[in-house]
Amino acid sequence: xxxxxxxxxxxxxxxxxLARGYGSSVDDIARRAGVAKQTVxxxxxNKEELFKAVxxxxxxxxxxxxxxxxxxxxVRQSLIRFAVEYRKRALGxxxxxxxxxxxxxxxxxxxxxxxxxxxxxGEMVRRLAExxxxxxxxxxxxxxxxxxxxxxxxxDRMKRLFAVLPxxxxxxxxxxxxxxxxxxxxxx
Amino acid sequence: xxxxxxxxxxxxxxxxxLARGYGSSVDDIARRAGVAKQTVxxxxxNKEELFKAVxxxxxxxxxxxxxxxxxxxxVRQSLIRFAVEYRKRALGxxxxxxxxxxxxxxxxxxxxxxxxxxxxxGEMVRRLAExxxxxxxxxxxxxxxxxxxxxxxxxDRMKRLFAVLPxxxxxxxxxxxxxxxxxxxxxx
DNA sequence: CTGCGACTAGACTGACCAGTCTAGTTCCCC
DNA sequence: GGGGAACTAGACTGGTCAGTCTAGTCGCAG
Numbered sequence: 001x002x003x004x005x006x007x008x009x010x011x012x013x014x015x016x017x018l019a020r021g022y023g024s025s026v027d028d029i030a031r032r033a034g035v036a037k038q039t040v041x042x043x044x045x046n047k048e049e050l051f052k053a054v055x056x057x058x059x060x061x062x063x064x065x066x067x068x069x070x071x072x073x074x075v076r077q078s079l080i081r082f083a084v085e086y087r088k089r090a091l092g093x094x095x096x097x098x099x100x101x102x103x104x105x106x107x108x109x110x111x112x113x114x115x116x117x118x119x120x121x122g123e124m125v126r127r128l129a130e131x132x133x134x135x136x137x138x139x140x141x142x143x144x145x146x147x148x149x150x151x152x153x154x155x156d157r158m159k160r161l162f163a164v165l166p167x168x169x170x171x172x173x174x175x176x177x178x179x180x181x182x183x184x185x186x187x188x
Numbered sequence: 189x190x191x192x193x194x195x196x197x198x199x200x201x202x203x204x205x206l207a208r209g210y211g212s213s214v215d216d217i218a219r220r221a222g223v224a225k226q227t228v229x230x231x232x233x234n235k236e237e238l239f240k241a242v243x244x245x246x247x248x249x250x251x252x253x254x255x256x257x258x259x260x261x262x263v264r265q266s267l268i269r270f271a272v273e274y275r276k277r278a279l280g281x282x283x284x285x286x287x288x289x290x291x292x293x294x295x296x297x298x299x300x301x302x303x304x305x306x307x308x309x310g311e312m313v314r315r316l317a318e319x320x321x322x323x324x325x326x327x328x329x330x331x332x333x334x335x336x337x338x339x340x341x342x343x344d345r346m347k348r349l350f351a352v353l354p355x356x357x358x359x360x361x362x363x364x365x366x367x368x369x370x371x372x373x374x375x376x
Numbered sequence: 377c378t379g380c381g382a383c384t385a386g387a388c389t390g391a392c393c394a395g396t397c398t399a400g401t402t403c404c405c406c
Numbered sequence: 407g408g409g410g411a412a413c414t415a416g417a418c419t420g421g422t423c424a425g426t427c428t429a430g431t432c433g434c435a436g
Contacts, residue, residue: 005383021292023211025423036384037425047424103349104209104292110351117350121343146343147369154338155309161291162305163298181335185373193413213393224414225395235394 006043008033014054018097022051022105051105052112058098059116062089066127075135076183083152083175086124090153096160125149136186144186151178194231196221202242206285210239210293239293240300246286247304250277254315263323264371271340271363274312278341284348313337324374332374339366 012033016024026047030037044050064085067078089095106113128145138144152175159166169177200221204212214235218225232238252273255266277283294301316333326332340363347354357365 026425027423036386038385038427039383041425042382100292100294104288106288106349106351113350114352117347117352121346121350122352125343143365147339147366150339150342150344151335154342155313155334156338158309159305161294162301162309163294164302164305164310177331178335181373184375185369187372214395215393224416226397226415227413229395230412 005033005035005039008035009040009043009050010053010057013050014057017051017054017101018058018094021101022108026050048108052109055102055105055109055112055116058102059120061098062095062120063123064089066131076179078131078135079148079179079182080172080176082128083148083179084172086149087152087156087171087175091156091160096157099157099161121149138186144182147185148178148182151182193221193223193227197223197228197231197238198241198245201238202245205239205242205289206246206282209289210296214238236296240297243290243293243297243300243304246290247308249286250283250308251311252277254319264367266319266323267336267367267370268360268364270316271336271367272360274337275340275344275359275363279344279348284345287345287349309337320374326374332370335373336366336370339370 009029012035013024013029016029016032026040027037029050030040033040040050044053064082066082102113102116125142125145128148129141132138132144132148133141136144156166156174158164197217200223201212201217204217204220214228215225217238218228221228228238232241252270254270290301290304313330313333316336317329320326320332320336321329324332344354344362346352
């Protein structure tokens, strides 16, 4: 029973925090979980601990695979696949809601926030850098990785965060255009 | 008297909202302004209106000038000056605090948020696109402008938002490196 | 059948807060 | 000197919320 209820609470808390931020009430979370408020406190010491648990779960959902490649065209294809997938996670409704929920609470949870960054965007940069080092022989792969990630989710994330509708360009087309610009900047 | 007090309230509200988000209490803002709570309500119908006024003021502080240029090296220098200045505003303590304050409240003020984007980052993209069209003859200047803005404040903004310390590289050096990468991608 | 641990509904405390109201002050304009 | 607009301190209402407490239910292990 115990773990089952814990899961229910965690799921309800996730959707509640995503929808209304840290301001969501514990009463509301308990109601959504179909559980008594006391049960919430049986599994989590207080609201902050519950939030940390939710935040940890949420952060993990951003990670994207990045497969190796042989010739030059395969590198491009791999990067495009990566780009499309990463944008799907980072710019999708859930990614944006996650961002909106976590960002304002960072001052309250500085250490946790740092870890979360390291396990998500930071980890992504590391993997991408490794890939670029092997395939493109980039002189500063970490820098290159950061630039590609920035182009994939810089202004476009801002637009979504500020409720601005994205342009008419298709997702794949935009990802491809960005990867090609990136590759052009990395020609020998 | 009237305007003087209005200003005091606005300034106090700005620093309060920046420090604690929309959750700041009106009592607190009035106290910081050295003013009775009633006076706040004499100038702003309610807390939401006060927040909108503050948000409008805050947003305007991001805009950066972009001066014209003649030969190729001057273009580079102009872009570097722009890059350094833009990063100073977008990534400085106040820029980050502004971001943290506004982002979670967007759902509450969708229309205002859209306008704010249009007047700041959006306007910036337009000006930059105009500049790139004239100086670099870029085929899609709006896209190029978005990519430069993304590289200037993509991953680096994320790092600051998540309390991750930025690397040891100096601000000017990083801005220069980004501009050079951008220019390399736009060679004919 | 006994005792225990997880659960339930719901009441309760203490705190905080937006917004209103009262009663009185200060200052300026007519 | 009279009137009005902006101001003051502070009390008050009605609401929300985190976290605790009570009293009781349910199922299971010994």
